[in-house]
Amino acid sequence: MYSSNNMADDLHHIPPMAASSKTMASPKYKKAPDAPKRFKSAFIIFSAEKHKEIKARLAEDGRVEKTTDIAKMVSEAWRELNPEEKEVWEKKARKDKARYEVEKAMYKGPWKVPANKRTPKDPSAPKRPMSAFLAFSNKRRAALKRQHPDATNADLSKMLSKTWKEAEPSLRQKYMDEEAELRSHYKVEMAKWRKKVAEEKRIERKEREALAMQAAESRSNEVGMKPPADGAGGQEGMQQQFAGMYNMPYGVPQQGLHGDMGYGGGMQGQYPGMLGGGAPFGGMNAPMGAQQQLLSQLLAGQQMNQFSMGGRPPMMYGQGGQGGQPSSGAPGTGSGQQQPQGYGMPPQGMGSAGGNFGMDGNMSGGGEGQMPQGQGGYGGMQGYEGQYGGAPQNYQNNMGGESAPAPGGDDGYQRANL
DNA sequence: CGCCATTGAGGGGTAGTTAG
DNA sequence: CTAACTACCCCTCAATGGCG
DSSP states (O other): OOOOOOHHHHGGGOOTTTSOTTTTOSSOEEEOTTSOOOOOOHHHHHHHHHHHHHHHHHHHTTOOOOHHHHHHHHHHHHHTOOHHHHHHHHHHHHHHHHHHHHHHHHOOSOSEEETTSOOOOOTTSOOOOOOHHHHHHHHHHHHHHHHOTTOOHHHHHHHHHHHHHHSOHHHHHHHHHHHHHHHHHHHHHHHHHHHHHHHHHHHHHHHHHHHHHHHHHHHHHHTTOOOOSSSTTHHHHHHHHTBTTBOOTTOOOOSSOOSTTSSOSOOOSOSTTSOOOSSOOOSTTSOHHHHHHHHHHHHHHHHHHHHHHTOOOOOOOSOOOOOOBTTTTBOOSOOOOOOOTTTTOOOTTOOTTOTTTTSSSTTTOOGGGOOOTTSOSGGGHHHHHHHHTTOTTHHHHHTTOSSOOOTTTTHHHHHHTO
16 A cells, blocks of 8 residues: 655655666665566567577587677677568567556556665575585684684684685585585575465465455446456456566556456557557557557656656556547546545546547547456546646546546546555 | 674676667 | 676675674
8 A cells, every 4th residue: 555655755666767867876776676677679689589599509619709799799690680670579679668568557666776785685584504614613613712712703713714724625525515415405495485485475466466356346336337348358467467566556457458468458449539440458469650659658658747746656557437439539438537645646547548548549449439447547648648738737637538538537546545 | 783704605796789 | 777698706694702
């Protein structure tokens, strides 16, 4: 549950691009290990494969090159690609970017952690085994202390170090064998512990999902929404892929998130104003231009929101509503109420059918105006757009998008505050 | 409660590339 | 600045117990 509105706490909710080095002068920060991994560029995806390939090929010839030299070969190979070949990688990059947008939207945890600090060791983790030298030291330290009563432990350590280095190899070996045994035991214990932690996380995730589902269902009943006839597979896909990895603060994507990239269904539609194919917002099938536009606008909206409103996380999943009529631009049926809560929250959970992003509205025109719950929130981006005009209040007016305001748009928010 | 002083395994950061 | 790759380098942490 998100409850703080102080700025320090908001650090944990600033997506990477907003967390500029300016604001993070000292101490330095690095990406939080659990935060969604940034999208990969076409070159990086290419590089990952090509690097392996080149390395393997060199190995066949018995050659071993430095990583940095292989990187140069990868670079050269990249430059030699013709546009058609490049397009293969660029397509993958677009897909990964969509993946990132979804993960980012769902992520609630910290984006940055102090760079100069290691992640603190989990106290429940097994301890490291004692090294051969330390075991040797333990055995001899007390006796050595009796011989040199005035020596400090630091002094004793120096002496022990010398003795250790000069010790008979067979004696050292004895300690090293002991260490090896301890270490193999440690590895077993670590494996068990890791498994246990993973299992706990899995259970926690399941519980969270169940809770979210419950909340979503009760809300769905309240507003009398019906499950979608088509394109309803999304929930599963999304949850499997993303839910649980991240907390879901403001509501849960309910439907339409099937497919490998979530956002189930469609975005099959064409550009704004055009009638699309009807599947709800499925991102991957959309014409790339439209998709990129969507994504970049989404991103822009989020950043706008953070900067202007103090860093709320970009969240906009919630229950979607009924879309409007894209061809005419006629408003849909929903209201998509917004509750800023003093943070300048993004229009969460706004109707899926939001105009600009269109699930049903401008962009996709799909679904015949019927948006399954949870599609959404993208309608909310309209609200962001309102900000371009300068007035944050536009959030409220724009909820759900001009061409297709969506009912139930506030749902995500409500669930978030359960 | 952190520091000191030691060795050595293992984890994390870096270099080199391009693109966003 | 961050994505992937990985060899290499640097830092942390294992135990000990007196001291500030």
